[in-house]
Amino acid sequence: MVLKIRELLVRQRSQSANAMRAHMAELGIVVATGMSSIVKLVAILGDARLPNSARATLLEMAGSKS
Numbered sequence: 001m002v003l004k005i006r007e008l009l010v011r012q013r014s015q016s017a018n019a020m021r022a023h024m025a026e027l028g029i030v031v032a033t034g035m036s037s038i039v040k041l042v043a044i045l046g047d048a049r050l051p052n053s054a055r056a057t058l059l060e061m062a063g064s065k066s
Contacts, residue, residue: 020061
């Protein structure tokens with residue numbers, strides 16, 4: 001049971017990371033694949049380049065995946 005739950009959590013984390021990467025790519029911010037790149041995306045969320053509505057939504061997404 002523990003392994004199945006871990007597998008589910010890893011899959012959900014990957015889906016969230018891919019969604020965040022895709023949304024940021026729509027805004028012209030592209031990073032490499034991998035979880036280390038997500039840290040870079042989260043750091044960019046405070047940047048003024050993002051529209052306020054996108055920033056608020058992506059911050060919520062980043063908060064829910066942590």
